[in-house]
Amino acid sequence: MDMREKIASAQRVVVKIGSALLTNDGQGLDVGNIGLWVAQIAQLRAQGKEVVLVSSGSIAAGMKRLGFSSRPTQVNELQAAAAVGQMELVGVYESHFEVHGLCTAQILLTHEDLSNRRRYLNARSSLRTLLNLGVVPIVNENDTVVTDEIRFGDNDTLGALVANLVEADALIILTDQKGLFDKNPRDHKDATLISHASASDESLDAMASGGAGVLGTGGMLTKVRAARLAARSGAHTVIASGREGSVILRVANGEDLGTWLQPEHDRLSARKQWLAGHLKSRGTLILDDGAVRALRQSGTSLLPVGVKDAEGSFSRGDMVMCVDQQGHIVARGLINYSIAETLKLLGKPSTERAAILGYEGEPELIHRDDLVVN
Ligand SMILES: Nc1ncnc2c1ncn2[C@@H]1O[C@H](COP(=O)(O)OP(=O)(O)O)[C@@H](O)[C@H]1O
Numbered sequence: 099m100d101m102r103e104k105i106a107s108a109q110r111v112v113v114k115i116g117s118a119l120l121t122n123d124g125q126g127l128d129v130g131n132i133g134l135w136v137a138q139i140a141q142l143r144a145q146g147k148e149v150v151l152v153s154s155g156s157i158a159a160g161m162k163r164l165g166f167s168s169r170p171t172q173v174n175e176l177q178a179a180a181a182v183g184q185m186e187l188v189g190v191y192e193s194h195f196e197v198h199g200l201c202t203a204q205i206l207l208t209h210e211d212l213s214n215r216r217r218y219l220n221a222r223s224s225l226r227t228l229l230n231l232g233v234v235p236i237v238n239e240n241d242t243v244v245t246d247e248i249r250f251g252d253n254d255t256l257g258a259l260v261a262n263l264v265e266a267d268a269l270i271i272l273t274d275q276k277g278l279f280d281k282n283p284r285d286h287k288d289a290t291l292i293s294h295a296s297a298s299d300e301s302l303d304a305m306a307s308g309g310a311g312v313l314g315t316g317g318m319l320t321k322v323r324a325a326r327l328a329a330r331s332g333a334h335t336v337i338a339s340g341r342e343g344s345v346i347l348r349v350a351n352g353e354d355l356g357t358w359l360q361p362e363h364d365r366l367s368a369r370k371q372w373l374a375g376h377l378k379s380r381g382t383l384i385l386d387d388g389a390v391r392a393l394r395q396s397g398t399s400l401l402p403v404g405v406k407d408a409e410g411s412f413s414r415g416d417m418v419m420c421v422d423q424q425g426h427i428v429a430r431g432l433i434n435y436s437i438a439e440t441l442k443l444l445g446k447p448s449t450e451r452a453a454i455l456g457y458e459g460e461p462e463l464i465h466r467d468d469l470v471v472n
């Protein structure tokens with residue numbers, strides 16, 4: 099399969115839109131362009147693709163509304179601008195998506211939400227649920243509460259981490275240049291566009307430098323590094339100009355636009371590597387024959403009803419082994435419940451989990467996206 103075709107076959111896409119596109123040099127949000135991007139995302143939804151939007155612009159919008167003529171340097175003023183601007187940003191997106199009959203959801207994340215395993219799983223579960231409900235999640239850094247120590251620092255990085263979180267097939271980074279050039283095109287008229295490269299190609303870093311935007315924090319270097327981060331979970335990245343006509347649709351449908359940075363492994367093998375190589379098993383589930391068949395033949399999630407026993411000492415999010423009744427390894431995966439909760443759920447239908455646990459957790463013990471079947 100041609101690599102661009104791999105992007106066209108992407109079922110789950112993260113689109114990141116930077117400040118350089120969303121604002122008219124600090125004159126507030128460019129609402130017209132937002133409507134164009136929203137219409138394209140709505141068409142991707144209509145094609146059956148799931149889309150998570152990572153959007154900058156809150157600080158820029160807040161600066162305009164608060165009358166700041168330049169980007170504040172005081173953290174508290176930056177946070178105030180972000181808080182005020184985020185209201186306008188999500189309001190503009192919500193009203194434009196509503197025209198297409200789509201709901202949006204605001205997701206504000208800090209670095210801790212993704213570095214703490216339990217919070218990571220909660221964020222992932224929320225995003226999965228929203229996507230399953232046909233909602234378009236709109237993600238930004240929670241600038242109002244972060245400090246320099248715990249910032250993502252830029253939304254390119256956040257976009258890549260969200261691509262890891264939702265196991266996206268592709269990350270599309272829209273900026274104010276046609277893509278990555280071999281040197282900054284603002285400073286070099288002879289700069290040449292890089293059509294495609296491996297995300298792991300370290301020579302790209304020397305080509306990229308910081309952003310020109312007064313308001314943005316990313317620059318091209320963070321976009322190259324974000325592609326490398328996204329590739330960790332097998333996502334392809336395309337850096338393209340948000341001003342190119344129908345750019346989101348054209349890139350998502352495999353057209354040769356912008357700079358395409360390819361992962362070394364596709365999503366499934368990246369997950370196998372990560373699950374198999376990076377996590378120590380904390381317990382064992384003994385599956386009945388029906389569950390073994392379901393995992394092996396249908397690639398389903400593992401439900402409590404198919405598990406006969408559980409051993410070990412594990413918490414939500416830990417890696418556990420799944421074995422058949424003869425002790426042969428069938429699969430390994432990240433479990434949604436602790437050993438204590440799992441023992442309560444064993445053999446029970448998922449519909450009884452709220453009554454058993456006292457809260458409505460995930461219906462599956464291990465989601466299929468977190469399973470690697472041997
Ligand atoms: N090699 C390069 N190729 C393209 N753009 C580059 C390169 N090096 C630096 N840049 C600069 O990076 C800018 C895009 O980064 P940034 O301003 O942070 O955009 P965004 O707000 O979309 O994140 C471009 O406008 C350009 O000036």
Ligand SMILES: N[C@@H](CCC(=O)OP(=O)(O)O)C(=O)O
Nearest residue numbers: 117155156157253314315316
């Ligand atoms: N959370 C900030 C993100 C700033 C940022 O990363 O900007 P950019 O590098 O232009 O994507 C905002 O909304 O302004």
